[in-house]
Amino acid sequence: MIFRSKVIESRPLTPSAHMIRVEKASGFDYEPVQFCGLELTTPVGVEEYPMSLASSPTQGFLEFGARLSSSSWKRAFAGLRPGDEVEIDGAYGHFVLDPDRDAVFVAGGIGITPLKGMAKFLADTRSPRRSVLIYSNQSQEEIAYRDELAAIESGNRRLRVIHTLTREPAGSGWSGRRGRIDGPLLGEATAGLTEPTYYLCGRDALVGHVSGLLVGMGVPTERITFEVFRGYH
Numbered sequence: 001m002i003f004r005s006k007v008i009e010s011r012p013l014t015p016s017a018h019m020i021r022v023e024k025a026s027g028f029d030y031e032p033v034q035f036c037g038l039e040l041t042t043p044v045g046v047e048e049y050p051m052s053l054a055s056s057p058t059q060g061f062l063e064f065g066a067r068l069s070s071s072s073w074k075r076a077f078a079g080l081r082p083g084d085e086v087e088i089d090g091a092y093g094h095f096v097l098d099p100d101r102d103a104v105f106v107a108g109g110i111g112i113t114p115l116k117g118m119a120k121f122l123a124d125t126r127s128p129r130r131s132v133l134i135y136s137n138q139s140q141e142e143i144a145y146r147d148e149l150a151a152i153e154s155g156n157r158r159l160r161v162i163h164t165l166t167r168e169p170a171g172s173g174w175s176g177r178r179g180r181i182d183g184p185l186l187g188e189a190t191a192g193l194t195e196p197t198y199y200l201c202g203r204d205a206l207v208g209h210v211s212g213l214l215v216g217m218g219v220p221t222e223r224i225t226f227e228v229f230r231g232y233h
């Protein structure tokens, strides 16, 4: 389905990421959580980028979050204001939640977008499945959706959110985990889950690193799914 939609909210998520919410056209539906082509008018013409939905199908709007850069599409995205129109083509993709299994979500940076939507879906549908979200960022200020993830976690006692930071300055007051995602973190986070499906999302380095760890831990490859945000240079 292709439709034009009005922006209803546009704001920074972190110093290097931005989000928009747009109206959901009647009749538009998607699985938790597919991606769309998001077409914007930029200084060089009309450009479409694939963007994961960051919302859940249980919500009455569509949401997208993007890591910013100097590209024309990203500058146009960050410049969107309520009332502006965008074109949406979707939804596509097979990186979708299996609602019948426990889930381990592993996100790096802006790779949180579809995984937030999946976690929100589990909470809104009062799923009996247990889930863990491991979210890796360089620093505290780069954690996207921090408050919203905390709200989703507090509304779903079967979800646990674990942040880990790789470059947070010492003495910053961060009392959470530090360092890259490793085997012990994955093992501890998933203890008590029943044969979960793993959902990895982010840039190829993160997805490659974590899928390698999981295979090394003996997780069957059919339970490892991923979406790689290709396109970054």
Ligand SMILES: Cc1cc2nc3c(=O)[nH]c(=O)nc-3n(C[C@H](O)[C@H](O)[C@H](O)COP(=O)(O)OP(=O)(O)OC[C@H]3O[C@@H](n4cnc5c(N)ncnc54)[C@H](O)[C@@H]3O)c2cc1C
Binding pocket: 035, 048, 049, 050, 051, 052, 053, 064, 065, 066, 067, 068, 069, 070, 071, 072, 073, 074, 093, 110, 113, 114, 227, 228, 229, 230, 231, 232, 233
């Ligand atoms: C299924 C899917 C879902 C995605 N979801 C997200 C998301 O939720 N959030 C997010 O931040 N990113 C997402 N991406 C990646 C996104 O589409 C961009 O490729 C990425 O954000 C890099 O864009 P950029 O302009 O900052 O690239 P830069 O690193 O600035 O690249 C420089 C140049 O490369 C070209 N380029 C890069 N990416 C694209 C593209 N996709 N299409 C056309 N030309 C391109 C442009 O000419 C650009 O000027 C997703 C990708 C896929 C495949």
